[in-house]
Amino acid sequence: MTAVARAGELLREVPGVRAVAEYRRQWLVKDVVAGVVLTTLLVPQGMAYAELAKLPPITGLYTTILCLLGYAVCGPSRILVLGPDSSLGPMIAASIVPLAASGGDSKRAVALASTLAIMVAAIMILASVARLGFIADLISKPTMIGYLNGLALTIIIGQLPKLFGFKVDADGLLAEAREFAKGLANGKAVGAAAAVGIAGIVLVLVLQRWLPKVPAVLVMVVLAIGASVAFDLKAHGVSTVGELPEGFPPLTIPDIKMGDLGLLFAGALGIAVVSLADTISTSTAFAARTGQEVEGNKEMFGIGAANLAAGLFQGFPVSTSGSRTAVAERSGSRSQLTGVVGAVLIILMLVLVPGLFRDLPQPALAAVVITAALSLADVPGAIRLWRQRRTEFLLSIAAFLGVALLGVLPGIAIAIGLSILNVFRRAWWPYETELGRVPGLEGYHSIRSYPDAERRPGLVIYRFDAPLFFANAKNFREEVERFARADPPPVWIVIAAEPVTDVDTTASDELEDLDEWLNARGIRLIFAEMKDPVREKIERYGLTRTIDPRSFYPTVESAVAAYDALPATTEAETEAEAETDHPSSR
Incomplete structure (x- = not known):
């Protein structure tokens, strides 16, 4: 031309x-x-x-x-x-x-x-x-x-x-x-x-x-x-x-x-x-x-x-x-x-x-x-x-x-x-809630909106409505630890991760420490509905060294079904099983 x-x-x-x-x-x-x-x-x-x-x-x-x-x-x-x-x-x-x-x-x-x-x-x-x-x-x-x-x-x-x-x-x-x-x-x-x-x-x-x-x-x-x-x-x-x-x-x-x-x-x-x-x-x-x-x-x-x-x-x-x-x-x-x-x-x-x-x-x-x-x-x-x-x-x-x-x-x-x-505040302190089953409604819903929602013994389903990054990673960890300190403690804590659109390196380090802390107490950290780009970042950060790849489920329902399929165990057996599944936590 x-x-x-x-x-x-x-x-x-x-x-x-x-x-x-x-x-x-x-x-x-x-x-x-x-x-x-x-x-x-x-x-x-x-x-x-x-x-x-x-x-x-x-x-x-x-x-x-x-x-x-x-x-x-x-x-x-x-x-x-x-x-x-x-x-x-x-x-x-x-x-x-x-x-x-x-x-x-x-x-x-x-x-x-x-x-x-x-x-x-x-x-x-x-x-x-x-x-x-x-x-x-x-x-x-x-x-x-x-x-x-x-x-x-x-x-x-x-x-x-x-x-x-x-x-x-x-x-x-x-x-x-x-x-x-x-x-x-x-x-x-x-x-x-x-x-x-x-x-x-x-x-x-x-x-x-x-x-x-x-x-x-x-x-x-x-x-x-x-x-x-x-x-x-x-x-x-x-x-x-x-x-x-x-x-x-x-x-x-x-x-x-x-x-x-x-x-x-x-x-x-x-x-x-x-x-x-x-x-x-x-x-x-x-x-x-x-x-x-x-x-x-x-x-x-x-x-x-x-x-x-x-x-x-x-x-x-x-x-x-x-x-x-x-x-x-x-x-x-x-x-x-x-x-x-x-x-x-x-x-x-x-x-x-x-x-x-x-x-x-x-x-x-x-x-x-x-x-x-x-x-x-x-x-x-x-x-x-x-x-x-x-x-x-x-x-x-x-x-x-x-x-x-x-x-x-x-x-x-x-x-x-x-x-x-204001944008930063919403990401810093996002809406977060525990989820439960509501009779007559499909899926799992916030217990804030439905206080009578059913929750399974030993299972916590937690949703955090924001990307995980340096400013809110500590808040996320503290809330999960609060669930873990309940009496009796849960066996699984399932993160309904669909709203989590990103995980930065600071949040990755917090997740690694959190997983090890939970493993030491016989509690498994589970992720459901995590987006593929976020999952790829977690793998790139090397988090799967501590977080078992089997801990990721496509839906909350499939994670709950897997929990329901667990054999009845004592607390000591559950802790021993967790340590076997996660040798890096020892």
Whole structure:
């Protein structure tokens, strides 16, 4: 195959090129209409989320344009819409504000945010090449619920001063809440600003609840601009967005200090995990409706390309938006052409009518952010956890407090850490039980669920629902020894090993010592239903030197049948027989 042919084959593998080749003419009108409708949401949200990230509103529009184009070329989903996101705004601010705070230089803040987007892109693309799509599973649903609830509260408290027309100099949820309360008490609130902001929130929530097909954010923004012009709100102390820079953003390589990279990289890692988890969950939900399959590694590459495009044109990190994707779907979107249409319309707006939003009141943007934050919160989900499983509710609360009290970046680290610890806890202290025969039911069942289950004298059937590894091997051994110390002691202890999916070398040593300890007491250790890969590991470890190969049975029933077939013996005879069968124990 020639180099040209290979290049052509690789080019056809690019999702955007393949989408063009497979595009159907009957989709065109629907995609264009959906793109027009989507733009009415992209513009106000883009500006609002930029300010949430402590950046100029125009950067939100630059980001929206480039990420839509980048994902259209490299993203695998036909319908997913990427852009500035309310869940990432506080994380971006937490990463750049400590570095850009001195002097309040907006150009430096933009450069830091663009670098952050490029770093997120690098993480995503490298992780995609390494096929690390499973990273999206690092945050469990309970910890994500807690994280998002904490994030929603943090966003709302942070936007309240802007909603009421004044500023506070504070950092952190508690400090911002305290300064906001002081500002209200000292009469800093601007009545006109509060009226616009609160009315905006109520209007958006009412329209979303009762008229979901109406573009609530657009209606609110248009009415707010109309009110600003009609009542000259500037004269009443209400801040407005002002004139946006004209034209398309130039290609810009961010100029930052090497010393800034450490904090930015920590923020980029957290943003990458949250963005991927959000994208995978959203794409899975919408793919199920369109018949597509979700591939985490390809989604990572698409997100990486979108962030790279945004970062090179004065943008900031992006993620998937469930609300914008839903709008596109309801409007009839069939392909990524919807996003391309949205990007083109925003470019035309910046080139032809950059002053379109100059009279938009800042409290209206705060209303956009607050209503988005309310959609992040999942209080019913937390209540459900309380009712269904208290341990997972506590994990959710811990993640919530991590975000609320320690900040957004520590909060996401706590959420990931708690998710991983929860997995480890379940493997460390798994469900374990003795089994017995229940009249009228096939097989053997937990005596915890069936306290009256029948147990044979001299026989213990024990199930341990986890792989055996260094952290839980001692717990396993202690439980088996507890059975062995019963009065009278058992003759056989049968391990129902079907849930034991692995045995590591530490657990192997514990099993060897345990078997010798039991042999010395005339008790045989039996394994039933052990998986072949686990049995092969046990043989490779050399455990069959002490554990008799005849001690492995295909089912619990066959092990019990073998026990029932044993001749009646005295305790001394049983011990002598065990020592004969296991000479290594002497």
